[in-house]
Amino acid sequence: MPIITYREALRSAMDEEMARDENVILLGEEVGQYDGAYKVSQGLLDKYGPKRVIDTPITEEGFTGVGIGAAMAGLRPIVEWMTFNFSIMALDQVINNAAKMRYMSGGQLKVPIVFRGPNGPAEYLAAQHSQALQTLFVHIPGLKVVAPATPYDAKGLLKSAIRDDNPVVFLEGELMYPWKGEVPEEEYLIPIGKADIKREGNDVTIITYSKPLLVVEQAAKELEKQGIQAEIVDLRSLRPIDEETIYNSVKKTNRCVIVDESWPMVSVASHVGWMVSRYCFDYLDAPVELVTSEDVPMPYNHKLELAVQPSVEKIFNAVKKVMYI
Amino acid sequence: MAEQVLMIALSPTMETGTISKWEKKEGDRVESGEVLCQVETDKATMDYEAIQEGVLLKILVNEGEQAGIGFPIAIIGEEGEDITELLSSIKVGADRQGQLEDDNGDNRERSDFQKEKVYDHTDFPKGDRIIASPLARRMAEQRGLDLASVKGSGPRGRIIKRDILSYAEQVASTPSSVNVKPTATDEIFPVTAKRAIIAQRLAESKFSAPHYYLRLKVRTDDFMKARKSLNQSIEKGVSVNAFLIKFVAETIKRHPIINSTWQKDTILRHGSIDIGLAVAQNDGLITPMVRDCGNKGIIEIENELKDLINKALNNKLTPEEYSGATFTISNLGSFGIEEFTAIINPPGSAILAVGKMERQPVVNNDNNIEIQTLMTMTLSCDHRVIDGAVGAAFLKDLKDIIENPIRALY
Numbered sequence: 134m135p136i137i138t139y140r141e142a143l144r145s146a147m148d149e150e151m152a153r154d155e156n157v158i159l160l161g162e163e164v165g166q167y168d169g170a171y172k173v174s175q176g177l178l179d180k181y182g183p184k185r186v187i188d189t190p191i192t193e194e195g196f197t198g199v200g201i202g203a204a205m206a207g208l209r210p211i212v213e214w215m216t217f218n219f220s221i222m223a224l225d226q227v228i229n230n231a232a233k234m235r236y237m238s239g240g241q242l243k244v245p246i247v248f249r250g251p252n253g254p255a256e257y258l259a260a261q262h263s264q265a266l267q268t269l270f271v272h273i274p275g276l277k278v279v280a281p282a283t284p285y286d287a288k289g290l291l292k293s294a295i296r297d298d299n300p301v302v303f304l305e306g307e308l309m310y311p312w313k314g315e316v317p318e319e320e321y322l323i324p325i326g327k328a329d330i331k332r333e334g335n336d337v338t339i340i341t342y343s344k345p346l347l348v349v350e351q352a353a354k355e356l357e358k359q360g361i362q363a364e365i366v367d368l369r370s371l372r373p374i375d376e377e378t379i380y381n382s383v384k385k386t387n388r389c390v391i392v393d394e395s396w397p398m399v400s401v402a403s404h405v406g407w408m409v410s411r412y413c414f415d416y417l418d419a420p421v422e423l424v425t426s427e428d429v430p431m432p433y434n435h436k437l438e439l440a441v442q443p444s445v446e447k448i449f450n451a452v453k454k455v456m457y458i
Numbered sequence: 459m460a461e462q463v464l465m466i467a468l469s470p471t472m473e474t475g476t477i478s479k480w481e482k483k484e485g486d487r488v489e490s491g492e493v494l495c496q497v498e499t500d501k502a503t504m505d506y507e508a509i510q511e512g513v514l515l516k517i518l519v520n521e522g523e524q525a526g527i528g529f530p531i532a533i534i535g536e537e538g539e540d541i542t543e544l545l546s547s548i549k550v551g552a553d554r555q556g557q558l559e560d561d562n563g564d565n566r567e568r569s570d571f572q573k574e575k576v577y578d579h580t581d582f583p584k585g586d587r588i589i590a591s592p593l594a595r596r597m598a599e600q601r602g603l604d605l606a607s608v609k610g611s612g613p614r615g616r617i618i619k620r621d622i623l624s625y626a627e628q629v630a631s632t633p634s635s636v637n638v639k640p641t642a643t644d645e646i647f648p649v650t651a652k653r654a655i656i657a658q659r660l661a662e663s664k665f666s667a668p669h670y671y672l673r674l675k676v677r678t679d680d681f682m683k684a685r686k687s688l689n690q691s692i693e694k695g696v697s698v699n700a701f702l703i704k705f706v707a708e709t710i711k712r713h714p715i716i717n718s719t720w721q722k723d724t725i726l727r728h729g730s731i732d733i734g735l736a737v738a739q740n741d742g743l744i745t746p747m748v749r750d751c752g753n754k755g756i757i758e759i760e761n762e763l764k765d766l767i768n769k770a771l772n773n774k775l776t777p778e779e780y781s782g783a784t785f786t787i788s789n790l791g792s793f794g795i796e797e798f799t800a801i802i803n804p805p806g807s808a809i810l811a812v813g814k815m816e817r818q819p820v821v822n823n824d825n826n827i828e829i830q831t832l833m834t835m836t837l838s839c840d841h842r843v844i845d846g847a848v849g850a851a852f853l854k855d856l857k858d859i860i861e862n863p864i865r866a867l868y
Contacts, residue, residue: 457620
């Protein structure tokens with residue numbers, strides 16, 4: 134099976150879907166002539182032309198709204214936000230239009246659109262450009278939110294997102310673009326709303342998604358050296374969320390650590406923590422532990438920048454806590 | 459309008475200040491920027507410059523006294539203004555080191571921020587509660603284990619999965635001793651020969667003889683009167699049980715089938731009326747027996763009975779004296795028992811269970827309520843030998859004799 138990067142997996146998903154359906158278009162800042170700020174859309178302008186690969190002005194609210202209108206009119210746009218930090222400008226369009234139109238029109242309108250781009254901290258980008266903002270979107274009924282962590286999941290989920298008749302927020306990561314993984318040549322789809330067990334184990338369940346999967350996998354290797362078999366549940370989809378996989382794993386291990394690179398308060402982590410406490414109550418041998426980014430704006434200082442994010446050591450300590458060791 | 463003058467931070471690390479000198483007196487005019495007082499901080503003595511304009515109406519913190527940041531030290535307002543309301547809102551004698559409870563903008567915000575406390579999640583009392591993880595509770599319930607006897611190894615003594623598992627293992631390896639509380643230990647002791655016989659004979663009787671029960675109330679006023687008059691005329695009194703034995707013997711004479719034994723192919727009708735009386739001993743029940751009661755007078759019966767009961771209480775009865783009763787009486791009236799049913803004592807085919815005598819209101823033949831002394835008797839019969847009507851006729855005659863003792867003569 135070919136090994137390709139996360140970036141190539143995304144590009145290949147868009148390429149295949151644009152070839153499959155001429156209603157699929159891509160718009161955003163620098164997606165065309167510059168081949169994308171992170172080169173995700175490289176070559177697509179040449180292949181599909183400026184009518185379907187559209188460079189927009191630097192106006193997130195504007196081009197996001199254009200995309201939503203185009204979706205309501207019958208196209209299937211992919212809106213690329215250069216980063217999710219800029220998506221804050223477009224929140225009104227996303228929350229009040231994309232998420233509401235189907236509901237408020239009694240199902241007469243649909244908004245088949247994908248909002249995608251890098252989310253979460255990268256490096257040396259300081260407080261305003263290093264934010265994991267998934268909570269803002271997961272909070273909103275009417276949106277679907279996915280956050281794949283591997284090239285395989287990224288391709289399969291992006292194709293499903295493009296084909297979905299609802300607005301899908303698609304979270305990537307700047308540092309994840311060069312990550313490599315096996316992706317089959319033949320076509321496949323990954324359903325939205327299905328988690329994936331990335332590693333099986335009986336001793337503790339570690340629930341995560343997106344970029345922190347890397348540190349979680351490293352922590353699992355360290356734990357294995359101590360004879361602890363961690364089960365890694367990669368959520369992949371945040372809304373809808375795969376409750377069954379979560380509960381089955383926690384019922385098996387009786388212990389749960391949730392790793393999330395956004396802030397702790399009212400987060401995906403805290404919500405999943407509640408779900409586990411509520412629905413696995415009689416199976417829990419220890420309180421659920423969260424490992425999140427610290428509750429502060431991202432420091433510019435690199436040592437502090439690393440220190441506030443989830444790390445192998447923090448995950449290790451949380452696992453030790455829930456295992457009483 | 460009158461305003462409070464608050465202590466402010468005059469150095470970056472100052473938390474309280476001491477007023478070393480008031481530059482203005484109460485009643486003095488104060489312009490904004492004028493020095494109001496000298497404040498000794500942790501670092502130096504600083505000038506406190508007034509922010510407000512007006513008349514210094516009241517000094518709240520005197521020279522030499524301390525005030526925390528945000529605490530009012532004075533009041534400035536218009537000349538002659540009524541400040542009683544403002545004064546009453548300031549707690550008199552309030553802790554000048556501490557927080558103010560009113561809402562004075564900047565100062566309050568700053569001191570709140572400085573004093574913010576982190577919630578201590580472990581700082582609540584455990585009390586008598588058993589702390590256990592939900593999983594541990596569920597596991598204990600499934601295994602029937604008492605959480606109170608499991609030692610918790612988690613934080614604050616929390617009982618967790620591994621504690622349940624190791625405790626369950628411990629219980630399995632010592633099956634009888636663990637679940638038992640030390641205050642109520644079980645005890646095993648051997649069955650005495652006597653108890654073995656009681657167990658065997660009564661079980662045999664109850665399980666092989668089809669019992670049925672007849673019950674009636676008998677009035678005992680005349681019986682007790684007769685007994686009283688007899689006892690007045692003799693040296694030693696005659697017991698109720700001796701009377702009952704005599705009455706039963708006389709009744710059996712009229713219903714000889716009561717005095718029989720089932721022998722499977724034959725029925726043995728005993729010539730001698732041998733009546734046993736159930737006597738409680740420390741180590742079990744025994745029924746000493748007065749033989750041939752039909753031919754004995756009541757005083758003779760009483761004497762024999764006394765002798766037998768004495769022997770019974772001293773474990774001196776010989777087997778001939780306690781086995782082979784053709785009829786048995788069991789009297790629990792002295793325990794206050796109102797009525798009960800007894801198990802037939804083989805080889806007899808019937809047993810009479812006698813309750814206590816009790817004065818009760820009764821509707822008599824004249825439809826008046828009168829007080830009578832009543833006693834309930836229950837006859838257990840072996841249906842193989844004694845049919846219901848036969849048992850009933852016997853019991854009715856016994857009742858007639860007890861209620862009218864002279865009937866024993868005819």
